[in-house]
Amino acid sequence: xxxxxxxxxxxxxxxxxxxxxxxxxxxxxxxxxxxxRDKLLAYSFGASHQLDIYYAAFRIPDVIFASVxxxxxxxxxxxxxxxRFEKGHKEGKSFSDAIFTVFFATIVVASAIIYIxxxxxxxxxxxxxxxxxxxxxxxxxxxxxxxxxxxxxLSNLFSCLTQMRHRFLVYGASPVVYNMGIIFGVLFIYPxxxxxxxxxxxxxxxxxxMAIQVPFMAxxxxxxxxxxxxxxxxxxSIIFNSLPRTITLSANQLASFxxxxxxxxxxxxxxxVFTFAFNLQGVPLTIIGASYSSAxxxxxxxxxxxxxxxxxxxxxxxxxxxxIFWSMPLMVLFIVLRAQIVRTVLGxxxxxxxxxxxxxxxxxxxxxxxxxxxLIVLFVxxxxxxxxxxxxxxxxxxxxxxxxxxxxxxxKVFYAWPVFRFFVEDLLKVSGQSGTSVLMxxxxxxxxxxxxxILHWYVFSKHYKGFTKPVLxxxxxxxxxxxxxxxxxxxxxxxxxxxxxxxxxxxxxxxGFSAGIFGLAVGVVILILLKNKELAAVWATIHHxxxxxxxxxxxxxxx
Numbered sequence: 385x386x387x388x389x390x391x392x393x394x395x396x397x398x399x400x401x402x403x404x405x406x407x408x409x410x411x412x413x414x415x416x417x418x419x420x421r422d423k424l425l426a427y428s429f430g431a432s433h434q435l436d437i438y439y440a441a442f443r444i445p446d447v448i449f450a451s452v453x454x455x456x457x458x459x460x461x462x463x464x465x466x467x468r469f470e471k472g473h474k475e476g477k478s479f480s481d482a483i484f485t486v487f488f489a490t491i492v493v494a495s496a497i498i499y500i501x502x503x504x505x506x507x508x509x510x511x512x513x514x515x516x517x518x519x520x521x522x523x524x525x526x527x528x529x530x531x532x533x534x535x536x537x538l539s540n541l542f543s544c545l546t547q548m549r550h551r552f553l554v555y556g557a558s559p560v561v562y563n564m565g566i567i568f569g570v571l572f573i574y575p576x577x578x579x580x581x582x583x584x585x586x587x588x589x590x591x592x593x594m595a596i597q598v599p600f601m602a603x604x605x606x607x608x609x610x611x612x613x614x615x616x617x618x619x620x621s622i623i624f625n626s627l628p629r630t631i632t633l634s635a636n637q638l639a640s641f642x643x644x645x646x647x648x649x650x651x652x653x654x655x656x657v658f659t660f661a662f663n664l665q666g667v668p669l670t671i672i673g674a675s676y677s678s679a680x681x682x683x684x685x686x687x688x689x690x691x692x693x694x695x696x697x698x699x700x701x702x703x704x705x706x707x708i709f710w711s712m713p714l715m716v717l718f719i720v721l722r723a724q725i726v727r728t729v730l731g732x733x734x735x736x737x738x739x740x741x742x743x744x745x746x747x748x749x750x751x752x753x754x755x756x757x758x759l760i761v762l763f764v765x766x767x768x769x770x771x772x773x774x775x776x777x778x779x780x781x782x783x784x785x786x787x788x789x790x791x792x793x794x795x796k797v798f799y800a801w802p803v804f805r806f807f808v809e810d811l812l813k814v815s816g817q818s819g820t821s822v823l824m825x826x827x828x829x830x831x832x833x834x835x836x837x838i839l840h841w842y843v844f845s846k847h848y849k850g851f852t853k854p855v856l857x858x859x860x861x862x863x864x865x866x867x868x869x870x871x872x873x874x875x876x877x878x879x880x881x882x883x884x885x886x887x888x889x890x891x892x893x894x895x896g897f898s899a900g901i902f903g904l905a906v907g908v909v910i911l912i913l914l915k916n917k918e919l920a921a922v923w924a925t926i927h928h929x930x931x932x933x934x935x936x937x938x939x940x941x942x943x
Contacts, residue, residue: 415667417563419729422663424570427733431653431660431743437518438582439659440510440648441525443641444498449533450633452491453540464622465544477606479615484541484608486619491537495530502526509641512648521579528583535590542597545606558593565589628773632764632780639784639832643791643825651819653739658825660730661746668714669757672707684769697848703762704851705858711755712862713907716870717900718751720877723813724896731889742819745812749826753833760833763840779839787832794824865910873903 429435469476498505502523507514513522539558569585577584601607640662647654687696718725722744731740764776798805798821808823809815845851876899884891884898 414559414563415670417560417567418663421563421566421570422660423730423732424567426660426730426735426739428570428574429656430734430736431656431739432734433518433652434579436648436653436655437513437522437525437579439655440513440644441522441529441583442586443510443644444506444526445529445532447634447637447641448491448494448498448530449536450637451630452487452494453533453537464618473605478611478613479618480541480545480606481609481611482614482619483622484538485611485614487537487541488534488610491534495534499527499530510645510648512645512650518579524580525583528580529586531587532590535587535594539590539594539597541608542594542601545604546597546600558596561592561596562589565592628777629768632773632777635777635780635784639787639829642788643829646791646795647822647825650822654819654822657739657743657746657819657822660726660743661750661826662829664725664729664743664747665718665750665754668711668718668751668754669761672710672714672758684766688769688771693848697850700762700766700844700848701851701854704759704855707758707762708755708855708859708862711758712859712866713869713904715751715754716866717873717903718754719748720870720873720903721896721900722747722751724892724899728889728893728896731892738817741814741817742822745814745820745823746826748812749823749830753830753837756830756833756837760836760840763837763844766844767840775843776840779836779843782839783832783836786835787828790831791825791828794828795821798824861911861914865907865914868910869903869907872906873899876902 425435425438429438465476465480468479506523506526507519510522513519516522543558565588566585569582569588573581573584573588575581598607644655644658647658684696684699687693687699723740726744726747727740730743767773767775798808805820806815809817809820812823814820814823841852877895880895880898884894886892886895
């Protein structure tokens with residue numbers, strides 16, 4: 385049975401559409417499991433001090449993975465692996481062994497330094513726990529989670545080889561089993577070991593992320609071994625190639641790290657509220673921004689290589705227009721239906737109405753920058769396609785600094801000016817709620833993301849003159865329709881209030897779902913009246929290209 389299972393997930397997938405559908409299925413499965421994970425954590429702990437420990441413990445391993453782990457990212461290594469394995473299995477295997485050796489040594493040394501210095505380091509960089517009785521548990525959790533960058537980094541290395549051999553089933557299943565491991569930790573390990581059990585669950589999930597790829601690696605004779613034959617010239621080339629990407633990722637991680645450190649000084653549960661809302665706002669970003677950017681990236685790279693700047697610009701305009709077309713209504717609906725979304729996904733158990741109100745307010749502040757975050761991913765991919773990695777690096781560094789400085793200044797204003805505090809609390813419907821200062825961190829993050837978009841947009845449009853006008857036209861159309869749509873959804877909430885029992889989770893879900901469907905219907909009507917070309921393109925794609933197109937034989941199209 386086990387052999388048949390691993391044989392199935394190790395199956396070679398070469399058809400383009402088949403691979404895309406499989407990856408989309410696993411991405412959706414992973415997102416659903418992530419929501420289940422957060423639901424279990426919210427049910428078991430609520431927005432509590434204990435859960436703050438769990439989320440705070442993530443931050444140091446995250447920074448290590450964003451820095452050292454980028455050495456083995458598929459976007460960097462895959463071309464090198466393809467080049468070497470085309471020369472022969474032996475040469476390719478020797479190269480992968482060298483990469484494994486350098487990565488393993490680097491990550492172990494970095495983790496060992498953090499492990500030894502944790503009792504001194506953790507209270508310094510997460511100051512809210514410096515004199516906390518839970519500090520020993522936080523230190524222990526950080527030490528356990530240091531296994532995660534190792535396992536996830538190895539999984540990244542293995543995934544380069546699985547993608548090279550078109551084993552997309554095992555590649556796509558990795559994030560699914562990662563979340564399954566964390567859920568297992570919440571349900572079964574936490575009752576035995578307490579907060580440390582949650583950290584063990586994370587490490588176990590990271591191990592599964594890696595381990596699911598091992599049978600394929602063993603079958604293909606690709607399991608890495610330590611090597612002394614290291615081509616340091618080639619390794620240096622890879623490091624310098626990945627360095628801009630590493631700094632770009634690390635800048636964002638460090639900005640989030642500082643915000644969490646600020647949250648540790650606030651009311652208990654502030655880190656949990658911040659993280660819950662951040663995870664929820666990431667759903668539309670993953671579905672829309674990441675999807676369009678990933679889909680267009682190979683085409684942009686090819687067009688730039690061919691020096692076809694006109695087609696390059698056209699693809700960027702279309703991608704940006706469709707990102708805005710989908711993101712704008714989702715942003716408005718998330719703001720209008722924020723309480724229903726948070727209550728449905730996280731409500732019940734120890735996650736009470738006070739936690740719901742504060743998390744919903746934080747979610748609204750995050751999603752204000754949904755369009756900005758999605759377009760940033762597109763611009764970064766465009767610059768990478770052109771080989772201009774220094775530009776997003778510099779812009780992200782400026783943005784990260786803005787997030788940190790804004791967070792500090794906004795907190796000062798929030799505490800010093802009661803009028804500003806009362807305005808924010810009343811606007812976000814959290815008047816009389818304790819712990820509202822954490823909302824300034826969400827606002828700071830969105831301000832930094834919007835500045836990031838403005839800088840990326842300015843630099844890109846300076847070179848491609850015709851970009852701004854058609855994209856802004858789409859933005860105005862989508863904004864007009866989305867505002868009317870949001871108002872319709874808001875008014876319909878009162879109608880459905882008397883139909884569904886709001887004391888039940890399913891009643892809250894049905895209220896929000898029904899209001900959202902009604903609002904979307906109104907928005908579609910407005911777009912039709914405006915003769916919106918993006919809506920027409922979506923309809924043409926669905927009606928003509930999907931439903932009416934004959935599917936060619938699988939062997940016609942290859943990865």
